[in-house]
Amino acid sequence: MKRMNEKEIKILTRDNRVITLKELFQGKQEARKDLAGLSFEQKIKMLVDLQRLACSWGGRKDILIWRI
Amino acid sequence: MKNVINILNEIKDRGLIKDYALGGAIAALRWVEPFFTRDLDVFIILSDKEEKGLIVLTPVYEYLRNKGYDKWIGQWLVIEGIPVEFIPAEGLSREALENAAEVEYEGAVTRVMKPEYLIALFLKASRQKDKIKVQMLLEQARVDIAALKDILNRYGLTERFKPFEKNE
Numbered sequence: 001m002k003r004m005n006e007k008e009i010k011i012l013t014r015d016n017r018v019i020t021l022k023e024l025f026q027g028k029q030e031a032r033k034d035l036a037g038l039s040f041e042q043k044i045k046m047l048v049d050l051q052r053l054a055c056s057w058g059g060r061k062d063i064l065i066w067r068i
Numbered sequence: 069m070k071n072v073i074n075i076l077n078e079i080k081d082r083g084l085i086k087d088y089a090l091g092g093a094i095a096a097l098r099w100v101e102p103f104f105t106r107d108l109d110v111f112i113i114l115s116d117k118e119e120k121g122l123i124v125l126t127p128v129y130e131y132l133r134n135k136g137y138d139k140w141i142g143q144w145l146v147i148e149g150i151p152v153e154f155i156p157a158e159g160l161s162r163e164a165l166e167n168a169a170e171v172e173y174e175g176a177v178t179r180v181m182k183p184e185y186l187i188a189l190f191l192k193a194s195r196q197k198d199k200i201k202v203q204m205l206l207e208q209a210r211v212d213i214a215a216l217k218d219i220l221n222r223y224g225l226t227e228r229f230k231p232f233e234k235n236e
Contacts, residue, residue: 029207035101036208040173044069046102054104063106064141067149068069 044068071148073176075132076110084128086113089168089179091161091189096201098171098180099209107144111157111165111181123156160188160223183209184216191220191228202232 009021019027038046048068054060079085089095092109114123129145132138137147144151157165164185171180181189183205190198190205205211220226 032101033208036099038102040098040171043097043102044173047097047105050102050104051106064146064149064151066069 069148069150070174070176072108072150072152073173073178075135075137075147076178077176079128079131082131083115084131086115087165087179088112089157089165089181091155091164091181091186093201095181096183096186096190096205099183099186100201100204101208103204107151107153109153109155111155111161113157113162113165125154125156128154160185160192160219163219164189183211184219187211187216187229188219188223188225191225192223194228206232 007020007022010018011021011024012018044066045068048066051063051065055063055065076088080088089111090098090108091111092107093103093105094108097103097105112128114125132145132147137145139146141151144153146152155161164181165179167185168179168181171178187202187205190202217226217229220229
Protein backbone atom coordinates (compact mmCIF):
# COMPACT_ATOMS: atom_id res chain seq x y z
CA MET A 1 0.00 0.00 0.00
CA LYS A 2 1.28 3.47 -0.90
CA ARG A 3 2.22 5.49 2.17
CA MET A 4 0.56 8.92 2.14
CA ASN A 5 2.21 12.06 3.40
CA GLU A 6 0.67 14.71 5.68
CA LYS A 7 -0.46 16.83 2.73
CA GLU A 8 -2.38 13.94 1.15
CA ILE A 9 -4.19 12.54 4.17
CA LYS A 10 -7.54 14.26 4.52
CA ILE A 11 -9.89 14.34 7.49
CA LEU A 12 -13.58 15.09 7.43
CA THR A 13 -14.15 17.27 10.46
CA ARG A 14 -16.97 19.30 12.00
CA ASP A 15 -19.36 21.11 9.68
CA ASN A 16 -18.33 18.70 6.91
CA ARG A 17 -15.03 20.53 6.50
CA VAL A 18 -12.19 18.61 4.91
CA ILE A 19 -8.68 19.36 6.14
CA THR A 20 -5.34 17.70 5.59
CA LEU A 21 -3.35 16.12 8.39
CA LYS A 22 -0.78 18.87 7.92
CA GLU A 23 -3.47 21.52 8.46
CA LEU A 24 -4.62 19.67 11.58
CA PHE A 25 -1.11 19.84 13.06
CA GLN A 26 -0.76 23.49 12.04
CA GLY A 27 -4.03 24.19 13.85
CA LYS A 28 -2.70 22.49 16.96
CA GLN A 29 0.45 24.60 16.79
CA GLU A 30 -1.63 27.78 16.48
CA ALA A 31 -3.74 26.73 19.49
CA ARG A 32 -0.55 26.25 21.53
CA LYS A 33 0.55 29.77 20.59
CA ASP A 34 -2.86 31.08 21.69
CA LEU A 35 -2.39 29.35 25.06
CA ALA A 36 1.06 30.91 25.32
CA GLY A 37 -0.64 34.31 25.13
CA LEU A 38 -2.83 33.72 28.19
CA SER A 39 -2.17 35.79 31.31
CA PHE A 40 0.27 34.55 33.96
CA GLU A 41 -2.66 34.14 36.36
CA GLN A 42 -4.62 31.96 33.92
CA LYS A 43 -1.56 29.82 33.26
CA ILE A 44 -0.90 29.28 36.96
CA LYS A 45 -4.55 28.20 37.41
CA MET A 46 -4.09 25.71 34.57
CA LEU A 47 -0.85 24.49 36.16
CA VAL A 48 -2.71 23.78 39.40
CA ASP A 49 -5.31 21.83 37.39
CA LEU A 50 -2.45 19.79 35.91
CA GLN A 51 -1.05 19.18 39.38
CA ARG A 52 -4.48 17.98 40.55
CA LEU A 53 -4.70 15.71 37.54
CA ALA A 54 -1.22 14.29 38.13
CA CYS A 55 -2.15 13.65 41.76
CA SER A 56 -5.60 12.12 41.31
CA TRP A 57 -5.54 10.51 37.89
CA GLY A 58 -1.81 9.96 37.57
CA GLY A 59 -1.50 8.63 41.12
CA ARG A 60 1.38 10.99 41.93
CA LYS A 61 0.84 11.32 45.65
CA ASP A 62 4.19 13.08 46.11
CA ILE A 63 2.96 16.20 44.37
CA LEU A 64 1.97 19.22 46.40
CA ILE A 65 -0.97 20.97 44.76
CA TRP A 66 -0.20 24.68 44.88
CA ARG A 67 -2.35 26.97 46.94
CA ILE A 68 -2.97 30.02 44.78
CA MET B 69 1.16 32.45 44.35
CA LYS B 70 0.46 36.10 45.04
CA ASN B 71 1.37 35.53 48.70
CA VAL B 72 4.69 33.97 47.70
CA ILE B 73 5.47 36.95 45.49
CA ASN B 74 4.62 39.27 48.38
CA ILE B 75 6.97 37.31 50.67
CA LEU B 76 9.76 37.48 48.08
CA ASN B 77 9.27 41.23 47.74
CA GLU B 78 9.30 41.52 51.53
CA ILE B 79 12.64 39.67 51.77
CA LYS B 80 14.04 42.07 49.20
CA ASP B 81 12.60 45.17 50.87
CA ARG B 82 14.13 44.10 54.18
CA GLY B 83 17.54 43.83 52.55
CA LEU B 84 17.96 40.09 53.15
CA ILE B 85 18.51 39.76 49.43
CA LYS B 86 19.57 42.39 46.95
CA ASP B 87 17.31 41.15 44.18
CA TYR B 88 15.44 38.12 42.86
CA ALA B 89 13.78 36.78 39.73
CA LEU B 90 11.65 33.76 38.98
CA GLY B 91 13.48 31.27 36.77
CA GLY B 92 13.11 27.67 35.65
CA ALA B 93 9.84 26.14 34.54
CA ILE B 94 7.56 28.81 36.03
CA ALA B 95 9.46 31.55 34.24
CA ALA B 96 9.16 29.57 31.00
CA LEU B 97 5.46 29.11 31.67
CA ARG B 98 5.08 32.89 31.64
CA TRP B 99 6.10 32.87 27.96
CA VAL B 100 4.68 29.58 26.66
CA GLU B 101 1.60 27.38 26.97
CA PRO B 102 0.84 25.93 30.43
CA PHE B 103 2.67 22.71 31.31
CA PHE B 104 3.18 20.64 34.41
CA THR B 105 5.78 21.52 37.00
CA ARG B 106 5.93 21.11 40.77
CA ASP B 107 8.18 23.81 42.20
CA LEU B 108 9.15 27.44 41.98
CA ASP B 109 12.78 28.35 41.31
CA VAL B 110 13.74 31.71 42.75
CA PHE B 111 17.13 33.02 41.72
CA ILE B 112 18.57 35.48 44.18
CA ILE B 113 21.43 37.91 44.54
CA LEU B 114 22.39 38.22 48.16
CA SER B 115 23.10 41.50 49.87
CA ASP B 116 26.35 43.29 49.01
CA LYS B 117 27.36 42.84 52.62
CA GLU B 118 27.92 39.12 52.10
CA GLU B 119 31.47 37.93 51.95
CA LYS B 120 32.67 36.91 48.55
CA GLY B 121 33.15 33.18 48.03
CA LEU B 122 30.65 32.19 50.70
CA ILE B 123 26.97 32.08 49.89
CA VAL B 124 25.02 32.32 53.12
CA LEU B 125 21.31 31.66 52.80
CA THR B 126 20.79 31.25 56.54
CA PRO B 127 19.34 34.75 57.20
CA VAL B 128 16.71 34.21 54.49
CA TYR B 129 15.72 30.83 55.91
CA GLU B 130 15.79 32.17 59.48
CA TYR B 131 13.52 35.05 58.54
CA LEU B 132 11.09 32.69 56.82
CA ARG B 133 11.19 30.24 59.72
CA ASN B 134 10.26 33.05 62.10
CA LYS B 135 7.29 33.76 59.87
CA GLY B 136 6.20 30.12 60.25
CA TYR B 137 7.56 28.69 57.01
CA ASP B 138 9.47 25.68 58.27
CA LYS B 139 8.04 22.81 56.24
CA TRP B 140 10.52 21.30 53.79
CA ILE B 141 9.84 18.82 51.03
CA GLY B 142 13.28 17.61 49.98
CA GLN B 143 15.20 20.67 48.86
CA TRP B 144 12.09 22.86 48.66
CA LEU B 145 10.83 25.12 51.40
CA VAL B 146 7.05 25.32 51.36
CA ILE B 147 5.93 28.96 51.35
CA GLU B 148 2.20 29.62 51.29
CA GLY B 149 1.56 26.12 49.96
CA ILE B 150 4.14 26.31 47.18
CA PRO B 151 7.50 24.46 47.17
CA VAL B 152 10.18 27.09 46.63
CA GLU B 153 13.87 26.69 45.98
CA PHE B 154 16.27 29.61 46.42
CA ILE B 155 19.16 29.48 44.00
CA PRO B 156 22.06 31.93 44.26
CA ALA B 157 22.51 33.60 40.88
CA GLU B 158 26.01 33.58 39.44
CA GLY B 159 27.36 34.15 35.93
CA LEU B 160 24.67 33.50 33.34
CA SER B 161 21.85 33.22 35.87
CA ARG B 162 22.94 36.50 37.49
CA GLU B 163 22.85 38.28 34.15
CA ALA B 164 19.44 36.68 33.51
CA LEU B 165 18.22 37.98 36.86
CA GLU B 166 19.55 41.48 36.21
CA ASN B 167 17.73 41.59 32.88
CA ALA B 168 14.48 40.00 34.08
CA ALA B 169 11.12 41.39 33.01
CA GLU B 170 8.66 42.93 35.43
CA VAL B 171 5.46 40.89 35.51
CA GLU B 172 2.26 41.43 37.46
CA TYR B 173 0.44 38.63 39.18
CA GLU B 174 -2.92 39.58 40.69
CA GLY B 175 -1.57 43.07 41.34
CA ALA B 176 1.72 41.92 42.89
CA VAL B 177 4.78 42.85 40.89
CA THR B 178 7.48 40.26 40.40
CA ARG B 179 10.38 39.71 38.03
CA VAL B 180 10.62 36.85 35.55
CA MET B 181 13.61 35.80 33.46
CA LYS B 182 13.23 36.53 29.77
CA PRO B 183 12.99 33.84 27.06
CA GLU B 184 16.50 34.45 25.65
CA TYR B 185 18.11 33.86 29.05
CA LEU B 186 15.86 30.93 29.86
CA ILE B 187 16.86 29.24 26.61
CA ALA B 188 20.53 29.76 27.49
CA LEU B 189 20.02 28.40 31.02
CA PHE B 190 18.06 25.39 29.76
CA LEU B 191 20.77 24.69 27.18
CA LYS B 192 23.36 24.90 29.95
CA ALA B 193 21.47 22.27 31.99
CA SER B 194 20.64 20.27 28.82
CA ARG B 195 18.52 17.54 30.43
CA GLN B 196 15.77 16.16 28.20
CA LYS B 197 13.13 18.23 29.98
CA ASP B 198 15.23 21.36 29.48
CA LYS B 199 15.53 20.71 25.74
CA ILE B 200 11.74 20.40 25.51
CA LYS B 201 11.41 23.83 27.12
CA VAL B 202 13.94 25.30 24.68
CA GLN B 203 11.80 23.97 21.85
CA MET B 204 8.62 25.40 23.38
CA LEU B 205 10.19 28.81 23.89
CA LEU B 206 11.46 28.92 20.32
CA GLU B 207 8.06 27.94 18.95
CA GLN B 208 5.78 29.98 21.17
CA ALA B 209 7.61 32.92 22.72
CA ARG B 210 8.91 36.06 21.09
CA VAL B 211 12.62 35.40 21.10
CA ASP B 212 15.18 38.00 20.06
CA ILE B 213 17.47 35.67 18.14
CA ALA B 214 20.32 38.19 17.86
CA ALA B 215 20.25 38.75 21.63
CA LEU B 216 20.02 35.00 22.23
CA LYS B 217 23.01 34.27 20.01
CA ASP B 218 25.02 36.95 21.76
CA ILE B 219 24.26 35.36 25.15
CA LEU B 220 25.04 31.86 23.85
CA ASN B 221 28.31 33.07 22.36
CA ARG B 222 29.44 34.80 25.55
CA TYR B 223 28.68 31.75 27.71
CA GLY B 224 30.05 29.12 25.31
CA LEU B 225 26.66 27.58 24.51
CA THR B 226 26.53 28.12 20.75
CA GLU B 227 27.20 24.47 19.93
CA ARG B 228 24.35 23.30 22.13
CA PHE B 229 21.95 25.52 20.22
CA LYS B 230 22.81 24.13 16.78
CA PRO B 231 20.23 21.28 16.83
CA PHE B 232 17.51 23.90 17.42
CA GLU B 233 18.55 26.40 14.76
CA LYS B 234 16.35 24.89 12.06
CA ASN B 235 13.34 25.80 14.25
CA GLU B 236 14.14 29.50 14.57
